Amino acid sequence: xxxxxxxxxxxxxxxxxxxxxxxxxxxxxxxxxxxxxxxxxxxxxxxxxxxxxxxxxxxxxxxxxx
Numbered sequence: 001x002x003x004x005x006x007x008x009x010x011x012x013x014x015x016x017x018x019x020x021x022x023x024x025x026x027x028x029x030x031x032x033x034x035x036x037x038x039x040x041x042x043x044x045x046x047x048x049x050x051x052x053x054x055x056x057x058x059x060x061x062x063x064x065x066x
Contacts, residue, residue: 005044
């Protein structure tokens, strides 16, 4: 099963926004979330990606015209 790194980053970013307190626990939690987001981004961009299909604009326009 492949991890959904984008969704994981979104959830962590939302969790970080909820930790608005000035207390030490909130601050440490935000720092920990930043580390997790960084680790996810590192893995996300290191993972091989399938090749993209490139469609020329001219071909796409002809197909739309019929």
